[in-house]
Structure formats: structure tokens, C-alpha cells
Amino acid sequence: MADISKQFRHSTWYYRADPNGGQAASMTATTATVATTASALAVASAAPGRTGASGRAPEQIVRDLLTARGQGREPMPLKFAADSDQYVLDEWERLPAPEDFTEMPAATGRLLAAVLKKEKILIHGDYDVDGICATVVLLRFLRRCRADVDYYIPERLTDGYGLTQSGVDLAVSGHYDLVVTVDCGIRSFEEAETLTTAGIDLIITDHHEPLIEHGRIVLPRASAVLNPKIPESGYPFKDLAGVSVALKFCAALGPIFGHKDAWEEGEILAALGTLADSMPLVGENRLIVRRALPRLATLAEEDGGYPGLAALLATVIPHPDDRAGLSATDLAYKLIPLLNAAGRLGSCEDAVRLLLADTAAAAQPYIAALQAGNVERRAIQDYVFFAALRMLGENPELAGEPLLILAGEDWHPGVLGIVAARLMEVFTRPVLLLAAEDNLLRGSGRAPDGFNLLEILERCGEHLATFGGHAAACGLSVLPENLPALRTALRTILRDRRPAEPRQMIDLVLTPEEINPATAEAISELEPFGKGWEEPKYCTFNLPITACRVIGSGGEHLELTLATGGGRTERAVMFQAAGKASLIENLLQKQGTAYADCVFKFRAASWQGKPKLDIVVEELALRPSADFSLVHYLPEEWRGEQISALELGYIWRLCEQSLSAGVAIVDLGELSMAVAERWQRLPGANLLHGCLKLFQQAGILIQYRESVSVPRLTPESGWRRVAELLPPELAWRHVARPVILVRPSVRGERRRLSELEEYAALFAPDGD
Numbered sequence: 001m002a003d004i005s006k007q008f009r010h011s012t013w014y015y016r017a018d019p020n021g022g023q024a025a026s027m028t029a030t031t032a033t034v035a036t037t038a039s040a041l042a043v044a045s046a047a048p049g050r051t052g053a054s055g056r057a058p059e060q061i062v063r064d065l066l067t068a069r070g071q072g073r074e075p076m077p078l079k080f081a082a083d084s085d086q087y088v089l090d091e092w093e094r095l096p097a098p099e100d101f102t103e104m105p106a107a108t109g110r111l112l113a114a115v116l117k118k119e120k121i122l123i124h125g126d127y128d129v130d131g132i133c134a135t136v137v138l139l140r141f142l143r144r145c146r147a148d149v150d151y152y153i154p155e156r157l158t159d160g161y162g163l164t165q166s167g168v169d170l171a172v173s174g175h176y177d178l179v180v181t182v183d184c185g186i187r188s189f190e191e192a193e194t195l196t197t198a199g200i201d202l203i204i205t206d207h208h209e210p211l212i213e214h215g216r217i218v219l220p221r222a223s224a225v226l227n228p229k230i231p232e233s234g235y236p237f238k239d240l241a242g243v244s245v246a247l248k249f250c251a252a253l254g255p256i257f258g259h260k261d262a263w264e265e266g267e268i269l270a271a272l273g274t275l276a277d278s279m280p281l282v283g284e285n286r287l288i289v290r291r292a293l294p295r296l297a298t299l300a301e302e303d304g305g306y307p308g309l310a311a312l313l314a315t316v317i318p319h320p321d322d323r324a325g326l327s328a329t330d331l332a333y334k335l336i337p338l339l340n341a342a343g344r345l346g347s348c349e350d351a352v353r354l355l356l357a358d359t360a361a362a363a364q365p366y367i368a369a370l371q372a373g374n375v376e377r378r379a380i381q382d383y384v385f386f387a388a389l390r391m392l393g394e395n396p397e398l399a400g401e402p403l404l405i406l407a408g409e410d411w412h413p414g415v416l417g418i419v420a421a422r423l424m425e426v427f428t429r430p431v432l433l434l435a436a437e438d439n440l441l442r443g444s445g446r447a448p449d450g451f452n453l454l455e456i457l458e459r460c461g462e463h464l465a466t467f468g469g470h471a472a473a474c475g476l477s478v479l480p481e482n483l484p485a486l487r488t489a490l491r492t493i494l495r496d497r498r499p500a501e502p503r504q505m506i507d508l509v510l511t512p513e514e515i516n517p518a519t520a521e522a523i524s525e526l527e528p529f530g531k532g533w534e535e536p537k538y539c540t541f542n543l544p545i546t547a548c549r550v551i552g553s554g555g556e557h558l559e560l561t562l563a564t565g566g567g568r569t570e571r572a573v574m575f576q577a578a579g580k581a582s583l584i585e586n587l588l589q590k591q592g593t594a595y596a597d598c599v600f601k602f603r604a605a606s607w608q609g610k611p612k613l614d615i616v617v618e619e620l621a622l623r624p625s626a627d628f629s630l631v632h633y634l635p636e637e638w639r640g641e642q643i644s645a646l647e648l649g650y651i652w653r654l655c656e657q658s659l660s661a662g663v664a665i666v667d668l669g670e671l672s673m674a675v676a677e678r679w680q681r682l683p684g685a686n687l688l689h690g691c692l693k694l695f696q697q698a699g700i701l702i703q704y705r706e707s708v709s710v711p712r713l714t715p716e717s718g719w720r721r722v723a724e725l726l727p728p729e730l731a732w733r734h735v736a737r738p739v740i741l742v743r744p745s746v747r748g749e750r751r752r753l754s755e756l757e758e759y760a761a762l763f764a765p766d767g768d
Contacts, residue, residue, distance in 0.1 A: 055513035058522035098252035102234035107203050107224035108252050115147045119177035123151040124167045126183040127343035129276035133269035134182035134243035136355045141250040145257045155347050156414050161475045163188035172198045183242025186210050187468050192220035205245045209454055237284040243273030268292045276336045280532030289528045297326040308357030312367050321609035328528035341374040344414035381415040402494035407434040407441050417444035442477040460489035507536040513565035520604035535601050545594040548584045572615035579694050597621040651691050
């Protein structure tokens with residue numbers, strides 16, 4: 001098997017089955033042959049018009065896929081059964097028993113006594129989807145047991161994360177006898193002591209990392225603690241979501257109260273919490289989600305279980321046939337963000353009431369509120385994201401830190417986690433975002449693979465007010481006066497740590513003929529896909545493209561028509577790739593068909609009841625003919641100004657020189673003067689803005705936006721120099737504000753290219 005990686009224009013992709021872990025020579029779009037897995041499929045990347053080997057049977061493709069993944073470093077939740085073509089779960093062929101928790105007898109005994117004695121019970125939850133689902137699961141079960149039970153979920157903005165002081169105050173003032181936490185509490189030491197002093201018992205169910213001091217686990221005072229992350233918990237699977245831990249508690253109590261269906265009753269919400277918290281879809285988590293998906297697909301609004309959830313699902317996926325093939329991806333991108341929106345912006349009460357609604361009609365007001373909240377969340381999220389970019393552009397020293405830590409006075413705390421994740425993808429390093437709130441900076445952090453964010457924060461805990469979470473995600477708070485010391489400590493801890501170049505993995509090479517509904521249906525049997533068991537990605541060489549068009553409300557995406565063999569065509573989408581449209585259209589006009597090497601995902605789907613393939617192209621390398629020439633004519637609204645590929649490539653190089661830290665604020669006046677000195681003509685602001693827009697659409701820049709700051713018209717300012725060279729009636733065309741530029745990857749060893757830049761480089765080689 002050849003040890004080969006595939007270098008596309010934006011990043012380098014590695015074959016997952018590479019036994020050297022991807023340490024192979026890069027392969028360009030003109031490499032002659034690629035050998036794949038044990039099937040020895042050879043795909044020739046010859047002249048346009050030729051295709052590779054004939055198609056394999058879908059069952060063989062599935063076998064090759066599992067074989068390729070079995071040779072990688074990732075854990076394998078699937079394997080082939082002996083002497084069979086059937087694949088089965090590896091090691092997790094049954095759900096572990098709730099009684100495997102060492103402290104389960106203590107937990108069930110205390111709760112049983114509370115129910116029998118009619119003691120007042122308070123469930124203390126959390127405001128994310130995992131915590132909401134955990135609260136609803138335990139509340140519904142205890143109501144079935146006729147317990148005297150209420151619930152409390154803190155607000156993100158006013159209370160923060162964990163077993164909160166506001167929750168403790170409610171328990172004390174309300175004369176509760178028992179508090180049960182779900183998805184929180186494992187580090188709430190002071191609050192636990194306050195409850196104990198008040199004579200209130202505490203049961204903690206959680207899945208976050210416990211505190212370790214001097215090599216020992218330290219736990220809050222409680223009647224029982226159920227958390228698989230505790231080494232002595234006795235539970236074999238360590239990556240349960242918070243809702244699944246709560247459901248285990250219910251399942252242990254179920255037979256005692258005559259409700260043996262307790263697990264089945266709550267399994268649907270356990271699946272939602274597992275996906276929402278991005279828990280690894282291996283082991284028990286895989287079983288939970290796999291079993292829940294068909295139940296969710298057929299969930300009806302008149303069912304007695306979750307009519308509110310059924311109504312929400314019917315809202316986001318209206319056609320019943322489209323829900324028949326419901327996937328984990330559908331839930332993660334269409335349904336879960338709506339449930340999450342409420343807790344991000346304030347109270348999550350709308351989401352809780354939706355899940356508790358008795359009828360679909362009763363759920364409609366909450367659905368409308370969640371939809372409106374999600375729209376608002378997106379707008380706030382974009383505002384914070386661009387504000388963070390501007391901060392980095394104005395403070396290059398911050399952009400060069402091994403861990404980005406930014407604080408804003410008007411940032412909404414509810415979106416900081418999402419924005420931190422976006423910045424992490426752009427800058428490929430850990431990110432902490434903080435918002436000012438009542439003399440405290442409170443926020444969230446995200447870290448890429450290879451960094452344990454919780455461990456990093458533990459090493460500088462003396463500078464933090466609070467913190468907790470997981471290796472990849474955390475919440476924290478810090479006093480403003482401690483922020484400089486925190487920056488210094490983080491810089492010291494991560495002095496020698498630099499993120500590795502992101503490794504994108506190709507699972508299999510397919511021929512165009514193998515991209516068909518039968519293959520997609522066979523691969524769908526490997527669902528659910530998610531963290532730990534990612535959706536497969538494929539590579540096809542010389543894939544014919546017969547048409548393309550720009551789509552999306554802002555004209556930012558690209559739809560392709562692909563010829564997949566046998567006279568069939570399939571439509572595919574490539575997001576944020578509208579800049580490639582002119583290149584493909586030129587090739588189509590000249591050759592009739594364009595050819596490209598593609599990395600893509602595809603799956604069987606349905607639209608308004610009609611079967612279809614969902615194909616998402618992630619990388620695309622066009623194969624132009626040798627005499628292909630590129631001259632970009634900018635749109636008419638740019639006043640007819642023309643630009644050649646030479647000039648376009650030169651403008652990009654000037655921009656790129658400012659992007660060594662990944663983000664920059666560029667004075668377009670100075671850029672205009674630099675172009676004039678090289679090409680003896682003065683490009684206008686409209687032309688330069690158009691070029692930057694093209695760069696963004698083509699993927700060279702991730703973001704391009706005008707800065708909100710006013711340009712400083714010093715004597716050396718580019719804009720002042722431009723204005724002096726222009727007639728007064730034309731000067732208005734050059735009065736614009738500085739712009740913010742952000743490139744896709746800051747620390748990649750390989751320079752990212754797009755077709756736009758590559759072709760421009762053909763006409764303007766480096767050094768010109």
C-alpha cells in the first residue's frame with residue numbers, strides 16, 4: 001500500500017490507513033497513481049475525460065472503509081463478526097448495569113427514603129442541552145413515582161455554571177430536604193458545605209472532571225456521587241453525558257417503583273444530550289444514539305412521550321419521509337441549536353417547558369420563542385466574532401500568543417463558547433474568551449486535539465476565581481486585575497507548545513461510478529457518525545463537473561453538477577466557495593466539462609419525500625487545460641475596472657505580507673499606492689474591495705470586513721497620498737475605512753492556496 005498524502009489547495013489530506021500516521025510525502029493534483037486499501041483499487045489521475053477502475057459493490061466499499069479505519073490510530077467501535085459480512089459493536093454489545101456505579105446503592109437508598117417520607121426534593125440542573133435533558137429525565141421519572149419534586153436551572157448570565165449559590169439559597173429558603181444535581185456539582189465544594197450546614201442532603205450526578213490535588217481525587221461532601229470520571233466509580237464507560245448518568249440513576253430506581261421502562265422512557269433525551277455535548281460516539285454512547293435515532297424518526301406529536309419534541313422535530317424537518325432517515329448530523333445541526341439557544345441568551349425555561357409539554361399545541365409558543373432566540377443568537381455570535389478579530393488585528397502581540405485570551409466589555413457570555421470554537425479553528429490553538437460582568441470576567445474556552453484545557457487551567461488556578469469542564473471545553477471566571485498574571489502564566493505553561501498542522505483524513509478513494517445511492521445506503525448502516533467516529537470522507541480524481549451555479553442568500557456557496565457515471569448526475573454543494581464559479585465556468589465554456597480532484601462526504605437523504613444524495617465537497621482542485629488563461633473582469637458595480645491575473649496575484653501577495661500573525665488591519669490607500677508603484681496605474685477603492693471579496697470567496701481569506709475605526713490621515717497615510725493624486729470629483733471613490741483581513745490558518749507549514757491564487761501565480765511568479 002502506498003504511503004501517500006494528498007495536498008489540495010487549502011490543506012493537506014492524509015489517508016487514514018497510512019501506517020506511518022500520515023508522515024508521508026505530499027501528493028499534488030498531478031500525481032500519477034494512488035493505491036488504497038487491501039482491495040488495491042488503483043485510480044489513475046490521467047488526462048481529463050478518463051476515469052478510474054470500475055465500481056465496487058457497496059458491501060465491499062463498507063468492508064474497505066472499516067479495514068482502512070482499523071489500520072489507523074482511532075478506536076474502532078465497529079468490527080466484522082467472525083465468518084460473517086456483518087459488522088457488530090466492538091466490546092459494547094450491551095449497556096452496562098446502573099448498579100456498576102459503586103455509590104449507586106447509597107444514591108438509590110437516599111432517594112427512596114425521600115420519596116417514601118414525602119420529603120421535598122430539588123433537582124438542580126444546568127442550562128445547556130445536556131443539563132436541560134438531564135433535568136427533564138429525572139423530573140419526569142420522579143413525578144411518575146409521585147415524589148414531591150421541583151427543579152431549578154440557573155441562568156447563564158446571572159448565576160454561572162455549577163451547583164450555584166442561587167440554587168442553594170432556594171433550597172434553604174424553600175425548606176427542601178434533598179438536592180440532586182444533574183450535569184453539575186462535581187467541583188461545588190462551598191455550596192455543598194452550605195447545604196450540609198443547613199441540614200440538606202446532596203446527591204451529585206455529573207460527568208465533568210473531578211478536582212485532583214496532590215494526586216488524589218477531592219470530592220464535595222454528599223450522600224452519594226455518581227460520576228464515571230471518578231476512577232473509583234466502578235463504572236466501565238467513562239464518557240457518558242450528564243443526562244445519561246441521570247438516566248442510569250432512574251434506571252436503578254425504576255424496578256423499585258415498578259417502572260422497569262425507565263431507561264427506554266428517557267433514552268431519546270440521553271441521545272440528544274450526548275450529541276449536544278459532543279461526547280465520543282463510541283462504546284455505550286454509540287448504542288444510546290443508535291437506538292434512539294429510529295425512535296426519534298418516527299416520533300409522533302400525538303405520542304404520550306414527548307409531543308413537544310415531536311412538534312419541534314416536525315418544524316425543522318417537515319416532511320415525514322425526510323425524517324425517516326434521521327441522522328445524528330440532522331439532530332446536531334437542525335434541532336439541538338434551537339434547544340441550546342434559550343440557555344445561551346438567558347433562561348432556558350422555554351426549552352424545558354417544550355420537553356415537558358403535554359401536547360403539540362401547548363409546545364408551539366415555546367417553539368416560536370426558540371426559533372426567534374436562535375436568530376438573535378446568530379447575530380450576537382457574529383458581532384462577538386468580528387469584535388474579537390478586530391481586537392487581534394489592533395493588538396498583534398495577542399495574536400502571537402500560544403493561547404489566545406481575549407476579553408470584551410460588551411460581549412454576550414452566552415455565545416463565547418461558540419465563538420471560541422470558531423477562533424480555535426481559524427488559529428489552530430486554544431482560545432479563552434471572557435466577558436465583563438459585575439467586576440468579574442466570565443467566559444468559555446475551547447482547545448484543539450493535543451491540548452488538555454482543563455489541565456492547563458489547573459496549573460494556573462491561583463489566578464482564576466472559578467473553572468471547570470473537560471479537556472476540550474471549559475468555563476472559567478477571573479478577576480480583571482488577575483488577567484495580566486493569567487496571561488503570563490499561560491505563556492509560560494505553553495512556551496514550547498505549538499499546535500500541529502491540522503490533519504484531515506481521507507478514508508477511501510472512490511471512482512465516480514461508486515458515488516451512488518446504493519453505496520450511500522450501505523454506508524448509512526455505520527451510523528451514527530460524530531466525535532470519535534467521524535463521517536467518512538472520500539477522494540475522487542478526475543471527477544467530471546458539467547455545471548455550476550452560485551447559491552445562498554448572500555451568494556457565497558457553490559452548487560456543482562457532477563457526472564458520476566452511467567449517465568447519472570448528482571448535485572453537490574461546496575460552502576464558502578463561490579469564488580471558484582468563474583474558474584469552473586471558464587473551463588466549461590472552453591472544454592464543455594471541467595475535471596477536478598475532490599474530497600467530499602455524501603449520504604443518502606430525502607427532500608420533500610424524494611430520495612437524493614447529500615454531497616458536500618470539502619476540497620476541490622481543478623484541472624485546467626494547458627492553454628487556460630485567467631483574466632478576471634470584476635462586476636459592473638465596480639465601475640468597469642478590469643484586473644489581470646498578474647495584478648490580482650500581486651495584490652494578494654501584498655495582503656499576505658500583512659498576515660504573518662493570521663489577522664491584520666490593512667490601509668487600502670497604502671495598498672493602492674503599492675500597486676500603482678508596481679503597475680503604473682492607481683486602482684480605486686471599489687476595485688480593491690472587489691479583490692478582497694474575491695479572496696474571501698475563494699477561501700484565501702476567511703473573513704474580510706471594514707474596520708469600524710476611522711482612518712488616521714497622517715502625512716504618510718496611503719489615503720492622503722491617494723487623494724493628492726486624484727481630481728477632487730474622483731476622490732470620494734477612495735475614501736474608505738481600513739479593512740480587517742483574516743487568513744484560514746496561522747501556523748500551517750504548507751502555504752494555503754486556492755485556484756484563484758494558484759492561477760495568478762502562473763502569470764506572476766514569486767519574485768516578480
